[in-house]
Amino acid sequence: MSEILYLTSMEPRSGKSAVALGLLDLLAADVRRLAVFRPVVPDHGQPDPIVELARSRYQLDLPEPDAVAFTYSSAAELIESGGPERLISAVVEHVARLRERYDFVLCVGTDFTGPSPAVELDLNAELAANLGAPVLQVLSGHGRTADAVTTALREGRTVLREHGCEVLATIVNRAGPEHTGLACDDPPVYVLPDLPVLAALTVAEVVAALDGTLLSGDGPALQREVDSYLAGSAYLQTVLPLLKDGMLLVSSGDRIDLAVGVAAAAVSPELPTPAGIVLTVGHVPDQQSLALLEPSGLPVIAVKADTYTTLHQLEGLTGQLRADSARKVAAALGAFADHVDTETLRKRIQLSKPDVVTPLMFSAQLIAHARADKRTIVLPEGEEERILLATEELTHRGVADLVLLGDRDVIAAKATQLGTDLSGVRIIDPLRSPLRSQFAKTYAELRAHRGVTPEMAYDIVGDVSYFGTMLVHAGEVDGMVSGAAHTTAHTIRPALEVIRTLPDVSLVSSAFLMCLPTKVLVFADCAVVPDPDAAQLADIAICAAETAVAFGVEPQVAMVSYSTGGSGSGVDVDKVRAATSLVAERRPDLPLAGPIQYDAAVDPAVGAAKLPGNPVAGHATVLVFPDLNTGNTTYKAVQRAASAIAVGPVLQGLRRPVNDLSRGCTVADIVNTVAITAVQAQQGAR
Missing domain, CATH: 3.40.50.10950 (Rossmann fold)
Incomplete structure (x- = not known):
């Protein structure tokens, strides 16, 4: 497997962050320990957005200082004191340390916003060549003809190859309909559409950019994109007809009549819904006025500058792709998945299936x-x-x-x-x-x-x-x-x-997909059937094995009990022993062990000692518990003690998939459960 990839743009505002996000999503499916690295970043004193996006969304164990080598000013000082070679050497040493700790490093090149953007392509090419990293080239189609993009693509590839770089692929980002014919195979060229939402400011970014004070409104409303601005300088009856969905009202703080009127529009089905309200000149409404604004849920922001200055500040700003902007992230990932042949790109990066x-x-x-x-x-x-x-x-x-x-x-x-x-x-x-x-x-x-x-x-x-x-x-x-x-x-x-249930299944049961640090196990039943009899327990085991197959887990079924093999007796262990026999009779193809204690099922040394010669002992991937009390207690204990992520419950045994959410579920839980249900439907169709 390649251990490193260098992503470089050819100019500023190419949409490199969206491409980096798509690559991170592709890599996350195959790489256990992933790092993202920026050789040189701007001197704005804030955490780098690409690094923060990667760290937050993909829970990377990557301290900020390890992810960034230099700012433009510190890089310039290093070049001045020792030449470009000294900068390149320092970056190579930095990445070498990362490669000792991580399985793959995605290097994201400079932003072409430094003091010498004309030489940055050469710098990125030199860095990629000295790192031994294949290059993914990104350029913008925005405002360019197809011929101009083709020329820029060739010139960029020439520079990269002159420095000894291998170009894996090129992505033409922010493209229009005129660029669709640019795609080719060797190296491949992928064309991503221009998505205005990615450049739009969110209300939260407006608050930060204006150094404003949020007076009311929070949560998802702060992540809404601002589509346009409206200067509030007229009477309400003049302003309301100008209002549009996603518009940000910027008005003097003492024009509370405009603010209240626009807030009322937000809750009216007959009027457009604005993105928020900015109150200028440092005037903060009194509590009674704020009480009129709060029911709308609109973010209301107070700033010290006047209206003209505030609008002028907003004019030159563009939004960034951040982890908390769910709409932007989803749009970027969707465009990447729809327009990039990820399987071909995965092969070109030489990603292998992980252990x-x-x-x-x-x-x-x-x-x-x-x-x-x-x-x-x-x-x-x-x-x-x-x-x-x-x-x-x-x-x-x-x-x-x-x-x-x-x-x-x-x-x-x-x-x-x-x-x-x-x-x-x-x-x-x-x-x-x-x-x-x-x-x-x-x-x-x-x-x-x-x-x-x-x-x-x-x-x-x-x-x-x-x-x-x-x-x-x-x-x-x-x-x-x-x-x-x-x-x-x-x-x-x-x-x-x-x-209703499948023809050969007597009941509906559940399974949890237990995502441990290095593997996924299937636990059943932990949520539905209180005390199954032997036949029902056999049904649960067979359904759980099929659930495992649906989600790419090779089923090795352990029928869990307080006793292993023939060492114990009693009503409870006899039930598990009978269920094991039924599973073996109905599905002789399934690797199976039971009755077996939990430690013997998952620990190879214990399994070899307690059930020698059984291939499932110590290597179980599907654990079937004798009753709901045992199953629910065990999954929660493992979830907490092993820092496992429990995905589910997944309902099994129905003719068609139906799945239940917790009433405390998050948006991410809903996304995963819908994906699970879709995969179950695929399996059912097959």
């Missing part, structure tokens, strides 16, 4: 697996804020096609308030959908033995959980994810009534 799987690698592989064969997933809780934020990320990244359930107007209003883009997402209101009558007829037929009449069924399928389940049953969608605002019973009961 270990970290939680980060598992998450990256999960998303890639879901994208490879996109499925349609319904989210019944379409009016929930976290669901909307996750929907935007999932859509931008191309993880799944999504259907939201709920009142269209409510969803649209909340999406506008959050600044989320729901284009391409299907929205269905169960209470008004023409499918409701069809689903009611089907549900009444399915539940007639329980006394359900067509009239009762019509009311029942108006519920979002039942309507979503009927969409799955009818094949309109491939799976369902719910539970962010509903109980587990509300999610599972419709599935048990309508979708």
